[in-house]
Amino acid sequence: MRCISCEGRYDGDDAGTCKQCHEDHKAKVAFLTTTHPSSFSDMFLSASDDEEAAGPVLAHKAVLVSRSSVLRAMLENEMEESLSGIIKIRDVSYRTLRAFVNYLYTAEVCLDEQLACDLLVMAEKYQVQHLKNYCQKFLVSNLNLDNSFSTYTFAHQHNAMQIIDAALTLIIDNMDKLTAQEEYAELKEKDPQLVFEIYEAYLSKQVNKAAAHATTKPLYSPFGNPCGSFGNPQGFIF
Amino acid sequence: MRCISCEGRYDGDDAGTCKQCHEDHKAKVAFLTTTHPSSFSDMFLSASDDEEAAGPVLAHKAVLVSRSSVLRAMLENEMEESLSGIIKIRDVSYRTLRAFVNYLYTAEVCLDEQLACDLLVMAEKYQVQHLKNYCQKFLVSNLNLDNSFSTYTFAHQHNAMQIIDAALTLIIDNMDKLTAQEEYAELKEKDPQLVFEIYEAYLSKQVNKAAAHATTKPLYSPFGNPCGSFGNPQGFIF
Incomplete structure (x- = not known):
């Protein structure tokens, strides 16, 4: 099915409302939106x-x-x-x-x-969580290899967890390309703690990947091939 | 599927939003709801x-x-x-x-x-359409044979079209029972125009039903059974 709000496709498990309830919600939002007269x-x-x-x-x-x-x-x-x-x-x-x-x-x-960054700062300062989330979503959707380090740094300064998570994932998935960038050298100089955090996340991913890989292979056996010429004590009936 | 707003079942054609958009809408409503401090x-x-x-x-x-x-x-x-x-x-x-x-x-x-009726009157007077619709939905869901005439009369006084339509449908579907009620006699006395409107709607329904019935029967033929003993001129090859 296609969502009539975001127009994305979804299946039964991700279904939200029926059409009528969606219309009701929209009308409620319109009703509660305060017009902003100077009077x-x-x-x-x-x-x-x-x-x-x-x-x-x-x-x-x-x-x-x-x-x-x-x-x-x-x-x-x-x-x-x-x-x-x-x-x-x-x-x-x-x-x-x-x-x-x-x-x-x-x-x-x-x-x-620019406006999303400026508003996120204001939303953080004045504790307007709904606006902060709105700006975070926008900035996450605009993440790319060119702005990943700067966005990650900005998100850290303003405690924007959604952006931190998304940027970190993008960065560690593209470590080889990104460490060749000038921004990487700058970040090492300016904020080494952030670079450590990136490397620790990268390391953690590599370890997890290796562990996942190991579970799909036969278990380690000190005898090499368990059915090989040296025999397998557990496999034999004496 | 089941709607997570109204909990009613619906199929693909009546699908509204995905779950995420529904959550976003709910958060927006919560954000826009103005707390009501006396300050x-x-x-x-x-x-x-x-x-x-x-x-x-x-x-x-x-x-x-x-x-x-x-x-x-x-x-x-x-x-x-x-x-x-x-x-x-x-x-x-x-x-x-x-x-x-x-x-x-x-x-x-x-x-x-009672509150739904009182608020509908206020909503009509102060032109708060969203509240009027909300009250109309409630009163429609509370319609029954006992309150159908009084609700219909009330709806007419306050131009509540959703209620008028629902009450009229209920009334003309149950004319035989309802015309035996005391409220029917009272309504004839108090507001004959409304009773005429009910009868006209009833008549219209009967005519439509008869017309629909006619289209499902064989077309009228002046020869009675077109294949009968008097012969069918169109059916014969001379």
Whole structure:
């Protein structure tokens, strides 16, 4: 069968819902998506490049505290941001901040690699797990040999386990090609711990492969061929 | 296969999503469900029985205008309610109002027949189509011979097409039993137009049934049995 969400093929074991339930879910998502009118907003979020952009991003405290535990703590504890109604977010571009706030209202964003990285950092900082997962999926789907080391390093910095697992698998499956890359030499210099981790995963894979290979061969016998000319004591009836 | 949402059985043609997409949808619904903290609320909604209950229901303008076009018009046009921050809702119990507001935040409600009717009326009044559909589904699933006339009448008053269709089908399939009920006599008295509509639907069903029956019989022939003793001019070679 073909999934009407992701359009991938699946069989009975991986079946989810019937068509009607899928339609119901879609309608529920549409209903719960908060439109983002500037009216009645009670917060301003400003990015580091505000001057060049369209000013602060408007938002509602009710939505912010509902989506992010960090923003909840910030706003419910009468910190400066709650009293002033302004949250200044440094080191984040207007484009990223706008996409971040919009995601809190709609759970939708159109990603490119840069935006996915920037939003993952924001999602990690403000504890928006749903957005973090969304960015991880995108970055995993964009993994390739050219960006595997940089993505792996980035994922480590931001504790992005889905990406770490996927990147590590790709890297250890292509060790011979990747160790010839310039990025490999750079990584050894910059973060030797990560390189050790890669080699340890590679070693572990090799050992497992060897063990799996051994179980498919006849068991080791000190007599060589167990039915050979030296005889097999266990096979004989004395 | 069995749907993991409604647990009903379905076959390939009615397949919706794979399991992974279903999980993704569920996570999205959970993310978009706005928790309903009293903090930062900027609206009070009061029911007709406020004195006896726990006071007004707190809410956020941002959520109300996002879910209901009627509330949007009311609040965005600086009507009295917007300026005062208070919406007085008459003829609605605290229980219904609380469930209504909670639905706007979560798209969830635990219904009984009375609450489903009360919420359907509110959903119609405030144009919350998603809630109206939810109540209609519940009332359709609770239709039976005892409540068919009252539900049909109620559905007509509130333009609930899903219920009208289901109730009408149930009624015309059981005309003989239902016309013996006291409710039938009452309905003739109170709303003859509805009774005419029922009879017209019944008549239409009978006519269609007769037509379908006719097409499965041999075509009418003025000669009776076309191969009978009077001969069949078309069947003979002269």
